[in-house]
Amino acid sequence: MSNDSTYAAAPFDHAKADIILRSSDNIDFRVFKLFLSLASPFFETLFEIPQPAEESEDQEVKDGLVVVPVTEDSKTLDALLRFCYPCTLADDPQIDVLKDALDVLEAARKYSLDVIEKKARQAIASPKILEVDPLRCFAIAHRGRLREETLLAGRYTLTQPLIPSWFQEVELITATDLLSLLAYHKKCGDAVYALRLDLSWIKSHYGSSQACSWLAGQYYSGTDRYSQPSRVNCGCPRSNPPRYSLSNLLSVSLQWWEDFMEETFTALRDKPCNETVKTSAEKTVQTVKARNCQACSPTITEGMRDFVDLFTRKIDETVSQIELELSF
Template identity: 25%
Template sequence: MSSSLFSSRDADLILHSNSSGEGGQEDGSSINFLVHRCVLSTASPFFEAMLSLPQPNAERNSDIPVIPMAEDGSVVETILRHIYPLPNPPVETLDELAQMLEVARKYDFTSVSNHLRQTLVAAQFLEACPLRVYAIASRYDLDEEAKVASKATLCAGLDKMPLHDDLKSMSGFAYHRLLQLHKRRARDAVALLELPDDVRCMSCNGRRDTVNQPPRWWAHYKEAAKEELLARPTSDIICSLSFIQRAALASGCERCAGSILSSCWFFDQLRQKIDTLPATV
């Protein structure tokens, strides 16, 4: 079967996709892609070198050389759409992206690899599967993408992310670096949980014996913030209004809410300090 998209009459090369079924037998689903040597050679140093050599064992079809591909038809077509002047097909899943990245690197399609690297750290993947993105980036030594993904994992928490086969290909070194980032940042963020002396509550600090003590809301806030930072070492949750309000309610003091309200400057400073901590591997 021939590809309807790649069927140019002036093609001088055929890429024959893999169609092996169970037992490695041909199942009849292979696709022939009629392509141009000049396009492949320009896009890939691998093909440039290969096509410059005589290929006595190449299959022949109407005097056009046939190159068998190990990949199935959908993968071959997707890669070809990236190197021909056609709209790039959308990448819907990380499984698809990882497979395409493997092929692009195998055949040295640099421009395709660069496009896929940008797609790898798109918001849709970073927000849903930051650890998988980090694992894929680490597998292919994509340092910048690994840094971006490592930062995204901070908001999710390592213990909350599901296991996936992509993690099997991540080295112990790469995972240890990520684990150290989380632990180091959590430690440094927790160390910032110090309340200034001038934060007071009119009720909690209204007596002589409590005037130098922190308001009651602070103990509840600090304990909850510490627990949250150890799981997700970012300022997003602990500086949110809903999180802070819970400390006021837990204090049992009617005026702690007013104390917190007048301490907005403290939470702004806390957020800024946490946000400036190192956030990537």
């Protein structure tokens, strides 16, 4: 009998368990065959093989239970077993470390634990992890041959600079895969950057000068000689010549609008994603509000919200037409 192995913590130390699974790092998990058999045909088959009652040379028995060594370490085995057990005995484990998710995924595949494989996939491609670590998700999902998750993570990598800093999991993927990802990122950046060359998507969205009056730099003050409210130009600088003017709708282009568009497009070239526009818009809203302009300051928040909606929809539309070419 082996004495250098220890029992796992509850619920895998149950007195009435009927088999022991020993992890690669020598932790013994006392488990019920029934739970594992129900979760996986692999275990069902494994447990169907008649187990010798007495300890023999090739079959270890500990405290009266047959010991089955597995290749997974205790951390992975613990997660796997928690998924197999009914929720009354063990909650599903939280897989918030990406590398653990890959280990669980590989083990789930090995033991034909389809439901667990699905859960590991969900853990790898959860929005929380994707937002924080899209490149690591990409590398891990691709290594795990998860097509859908890899492409999704690829899309999220657009929130990072074109040339990312080194990260551990980059070693999980080949140079060819990384090259594909960089090419995809560059194509998306170029395509989104090109949206500045033809602003018809903005003009057709507004359709009339009234719809984009928040960009007109005018406010109403007093009345004219026909007793109509008269429009007065605000004090915000105008751009000359304008680059982002909505020429058929407005006769002027405000400098803050020009600056916003210029900065946003420059940033989008490196990070062609919605977040870039949102960040840039937020900054402009703060700046313009601080100007205390009678025309621009009160209308910027609402105007920019609508414009960000339009802009992000346009980015989604543009980026979704670009394919990330990978082999699986």
